[in-house]
Amino acid sequence: MARLHKICTAMLLFIFSLLPFILYSKNSIIDPFLLQHVSNLILNRDVGNVDFVGANLIYIKGFGVMLLILEKITGINLQTLQFCVIVGPIFLISYYTLSREFTRSNIHSLLLMTTLAFGFATSYYSVWPHGWGFTLYIIFVYLYLKLISNSVLIIKARYIILLLIVFAATNFYSYTAEVWMIIFSIIVNFLILLYSHAYNKNLKNYLTQNILIVFITLFLIFNDIAFNSYLPKIKFNAIYDSALSFLHPFFSFLGSVVTEQYKYAYHPESPKLLVLINALILVLLVLPVLVSIFFDIKNLLNKDFNVDFVKTSIIKYPLVVVGLADTIIYSLVGVFFLRYILFMFPILAVASVTRFEAKSKQRFITLFVCCILLLSIFSFCWNWSLDLKNTSKSQYKEFNYGANWIYNNGINTQILSDHYTVSLYQITFAEMGDKLDGRYYSEEDFYHLVDPNFLERNDGYFKNYYVIINQEFKNKKTWAGGWNDFTPIVIHEHNIERNINLNKIYDDRITSIFRSS
Numbered sequence: 395m396a397r398l399h400k401i402c403t404a405m406l407l408f409i410f411s412l413l414p415f416i417l418y419s420k421n422s423i424i425d426p427f428l429l430q431h432v433s434n435l436i437l438n439r440d441v442g443n444v445d446f447v448g449a450n451l452i453y454i455k456g457f458g459v460m461l462l463i464l465e466k467i468t469g470i471n472l473q474t475l476q477f478c479v480i481v482g483p484i485f486l487i488s489y490y491t492l493s494r495e496f497t498r499s500n501i502h503s504l505l506l507m508t509t510l511a512f513g514f515a516t517s518y519y520s521v522w523p524h525g526w527g528f529t530l531y532i533i534f535v536y537l538y539l540k541l542i543s544n545s546v547l548i549i550k551a552r553y554i555i556l557l558l559i560v561f562a563a564t565n566f567y568s569y570t571a572e573v574w575m576i577i578f579s580i581i582v583n584f585l586i587l588l589y590s591h592a593y594n595k596n597l598k599n600y601l602t603q604n605i606l607i608v609f610i611t612l613f614l615i616f617n618d619i620a621f622n623s624y625l626p627k628i629k630f631n632a633i634y635d636s637a638l639s640f641l642h643p644f645f646s647f648l649g650s651v652v653t654e655q656y657k658y659a660y661h662p663e664s665p666k667l668l669v670l671i672n673a674l675i676l677v678l679l680v681l682p683v684l685v686s687i688f689f690d691i692k693n694l695l696n697k698d699f700n701v702d703f704v705k706t707s708i709i710k711y712p713l714v715v716v717g718l719a720d721t722i723i724y725s726l727v728g729v730f731f732l733r734y735i736l737f738m739f740p741i742l743a744v745a746s747v748t749r750f751e752a753k754s755k756q757r758f759i760t761l762f763v764c765c766i767l768l769l770s771i772f773s774f775c776w777n778w779s780l781d782l783k784n785t786s787k788s789q790y791k792e793f794n795y796g797a798n799w800i801y802n803n804g805i806n807t808q809i810l811s812d813h814y815t816v817s818l819y820q821i822t823f824a825e826m827g828d829k830l831d832g833r834y835y836s837e838e839d840f841y842h843l844v845d846p847n848f849l850e851r852n853d854g855y856f857k858n859y860y861v862i863i864n865q866e867f868k869n870k871k872t873w874a875g876g877w878n879d880f881t882p883i884v885i886h887e888h889n890i891e892r893n894i895n896l897n898k899i900y901d902d903r904i905t906s907i908f909r910s911s
Contacts, residue, residue, distance in 0.1 A: 414511050414519070414774060415511070426814045429818060429820075432461070433817060457523035459566075464521075477520055479519050480521050481526055486515065489741075492535060497744050506741060509740050535709070541554065541557065579712075581712035582712050583602060627728075659881070682743045682744075683714065686746035721734070784867045796902055797818070800860060801823060807831065808859050809862050810862070812872045815862050816834055820832055837874075840874075844889045848893070856896060861910075862905050862907055867883075868883040
């Protein structure tokens with residue numbers, strides 16, 4: 395009877411975890427980059443081969459092939475397939491499996507899985523390539539944990555082969571997860587060397603420097619994103635700017651003024667209580683890890699080693715370092731991510747609390763995880779009620795009208811708009827077997843579009859472009875095709891109408907189309 399009760403609890407929590415995914419899918423909430431990739435795949439699928447370079451799929455090659463195969467197998471067209479709940483459940487099951495290794499508790503692992511669903515995984519519910527990559531990263535960490543826990547040679551060989559397969563697969567889906575894996579492996583080997591000198595020389599038998607070399611070699615040979623895309627974008631002052639952007643809600647909460655990165659930068663104005671809740675979630679996730687690090691350093695200084703401490707820290711600290719590295723790497727190109735804290739720190743926080751001896755420890759851990767879960771659910775529901783995301787019950791088919799007008803009436807067609815609108819128009823064109831040249835708003839474009847200094851200056855800036863204004867989502871942020879977006883169009887409607895460089899030539903209340911005057 396007790397076993398049946400546990401099974402029912404597990405099933406209910408898993409189904410409950412799927413609710414955010416179903417909600418996102420039903421409302422067609424998607425990253426515009428995925429829309430862009432789908433438009434390129436539609437254009438290429440009937441040719442018999444995929445132009446990875448021309449289709450902007452060069453760094454996620456497996457993603458395009460996988461979608462085309464899924465379309466053939468299921469009979470679901472690409473436009474619909476991109477909104478199907480596919481990777482989300484696999485993501486959750488993988489996370490539960492890894493959590494189980496750290497917590498040794500089914501209920502705690504299930505609660506952590508549910509926390510992930512509401513706090514981090516919603517954006518990765520469908521087929522987004524990084525969703526697959528992050529799932530593979532979870533599996534990678536799990537396999538590494540198994541590898542260093544086994545001394546039997548034949549079993550270790552199996553895990554090494556599986557690690558190589560998982561890393562090679564990640565190369566086709568997510569360069570981010572691939573870098574995480576390399577950093578994780580480097581820190582694991584460093585700690586094994588450190589502990590082998592300070593604690594037990596036999597630990598050297600667990601070194602995996604050979605497969606680490608293979609990982610780095612595969613990354614450098616098959617993925618040149620670091621040299622072609624990342625390094626040229628590095629700006630060291632970007633760390634300061636991106637940190638300011640991230641901290642804007644907290645400064646607003648304190649009543650402070652933040653210097654903007656640029657005049658029309660978008661910062662959602664969250665209710666103060668919601669800012670406080672999100673800050674509390676971060677504190678609950680980070681504080682136990684910091685406290686455990688303090689005690690670990692104390693043990694190291696006192697040379698108070700034991701097998702459990704060594705085994706746990708060899709995995710725990712690489713996970714922490716990867717999070718720090720991810721924040722620094724992306725800050726250098728202008729975005730301050732703390733996503734990794736929401737991703738892996740729930741496991742690390744519970745693992746950190748688990749190591750402390752206390753009466754009724756299991757009850758305390760259950761209460762701790764439930765607290766994080768309830769705060770995450772509350773934050774998710776409140777954010778949803780703010781209606782900040784682009785949604786569509788029809789999978790954005792209402793945008794076909796404006797795109798069809800451009801297709802039938804456009805001359806030397808090039809469009810300028812936000813990332814969402816350009817991608818949606820490109821899908822319509824791709825369905826008709828044609829390619830649409832589109833550009834996303836740059837900072838300079840947006841200034842010329844809405845800034846009062848340019849409204850009455852006839853400078854021909856928009857010559858040869860159709861400027862598409864998204865009326866459907868004018869109250870939401872204006873997606874700029876990167877991480878730094880612009881303020882909502884609704885704020886600037888009057889200025890756009892007054893801009894003497896533009897003439898309105900089409901309006902269907904979903905989109906307005908302007909042409910250079």
